[in-house]
Amino acid sequence: MSHAGFHVAIVGATGAVGEQMLKTLDRLSFPIASMKLLSSARSAGKKITFKNEELTVEEATPESFEGIQLALFSAGGSVSKALAKEAVKRGAIVVDNTSAFRMDKDVPLVVPEVNEHALHEHNGIIANPNCSTIQMVAALEPLRRDYGLSRIVVSTYQAVSGAGVNAIDEMYEQTQQLLNEEEIEPKVLPVSGDKKHYQIAFNAVPQIDVFQENGFTYEEMKMINETKKIMEDESIKVAATCVRLPVETGHSESVYVEVEKEGLDVAKVRSLLEEAPGVTLQDDPSNQVYPLASEAKGKDPVFVGRIRQDIDEPKGFHMWIVADNLLKGAALNSVQIAFSLVKLGLLK
């Protein structure tokens, strides 16, 4: 990467994902000429150190994007809806980590290991998929490519950091209160702003995001719809049950998948995943080797293990997929999209 650097803005710089975006840009040496940190009015004025320089977070306005070439958004869907097109109007390419534009026909939804080519179709905005979707499609893409996918049934085990810093704080505070045998008063989870709040410490809560008319949550529908869009195949049957756990960071997924072609076995799945970009195989049952959220935290790959062939269905396979939801599930994937844009000559 010999480019002298780009003028970059991060919208939502004070959030859990924004913090990881900054760290990841630095760690992977993305070429940066200038960095602007933006947020809501509430967080404006905060100081954040980036590359040994203290930056002041500014309130994001349409004018903030003058001169910006790349804007990474992660400040909630309403902020993206209000400002992403303003940024594009001023010449920036937007990589948006919210759900605002993901299902928009004119917006590519990209996991670089799966559909980098879709970036060519962008109209200024590129959407970063939902965290749970990213790690699943990254792990299943090698199977889809060589054997086709007919069916996915996924149950998730999701970390609270996906719901933001307030959710992390609530989990730790509530855990200590329960250990002290004190009363708890849930206020954030399962969904900030929803009518009821439930205990997350020492519990498993089968609600992430609000409910739709059909009984599925939006999080579940994101996994269903985004998987089909990223894999460019509306015929894959996808079903999801999304569950929040008292885990800080690291989403785990129990995935059942049926392939179209015959002839796949566990050894072949392992060898496909060993060669897959962005995937690390951790699958040695006899030595109790399998992915764990506690181990995946802070790491880039999507970890896959517990691979078994279904006992009744020879084209069916089970696996356990784990990734850091703030990294591959969010910040890392956004930064990878930025690198892909440079590589493809779409950002220059």
Added chain:
Amino acid sequence: MSHAGFHVAIVGATGAVGEQMLKTLDRLSFPIASMKLLSSARSAGKKITFKNEELTVEEATPESFEGIQLALFSAGGSVSKALAKEAVKRGAIVVDNTSAFRMDKDVPLVVPEVNEHALHEHNGIIANPNCSTIQMVAALEPLRRDYGLSRIVVSTYQAVSGAGVNAIDEMYEQTQQLLNEEEIEPKVLPVSGDKKHYQIAFNAVPQIDVFQENGFTYEEMKMINETKKIMEDESIKVAATCVRLPVETGHSESVYVEVEKEGLDVAKVRSLLEEAPGVTLQDDPSNQVYPLASEAKGKDPVFVGRIRQDIDEPKGFHMWIVADNLLKGAALNSVQIAFSLVKLGLLK
């Protein structure tokens, strides 16, 4: 129940399940003439209060069962293998909560709401199924009976109390250590006696019991094999992924089920479950009503919610099934078997 009472023994009286067996016998007023508490040599001598009487736990030996009519075993498979037949030889009926005899052709494996009639075939020993299996078959039996089942795919969210008192202690101690930012040293979970131990606090561990050659754990194979035996249908395709969580008591399950006949919808599933014995429906998404482990603890029913029809497969349904693993998953089911034995005239 007008019987003057039976001579009852509990083997494993000092364990997490044994404690609940005593409480449940008392709470449901099972007719008891005498109560003998048995355990391994290690726990012998402990005092336990039952119905305002202090009882001393004795070491279980073959002779312990002289005069016993009903023996409830929950002290591990090796104890059951060594002593259950000795108890039967001395005239007792054994209800065994371990996996020792569950798949034995001559031993009925019973969830009273599903296959109480199988008790007639007993030869002295009746097996109590695996905790995860019990709650699942209790919830699915009404669907099987009226629509037939072709496929079950289940992912579990299991509590540590299923692994015993040491596992509960480890979870709480480890949680406090992590909150204090101290080093942890896992020694019990995921499987006491296995080679490696992993962090359970703030984590999700995809191993319960040891691994089989086919990559499934024994816990997963228990769910697969026991479901077919209890439902008396080898043709049902069952697949399971079993995961341990930092929850004290209360197993949750994400279940995908396909029925054989057409015509089932969510309203009909709800009405079938509303009428099902032992099942409580908690399913009102618009008011965020669904089962939670934290609410199920200490309660008898199997709670079911999050019922949705699959988007692609009209005969496919998703649901979230939660129960207290020490009660319906173990002690309560064993006591229900005892009541059924009396009702059917098999214990008199």
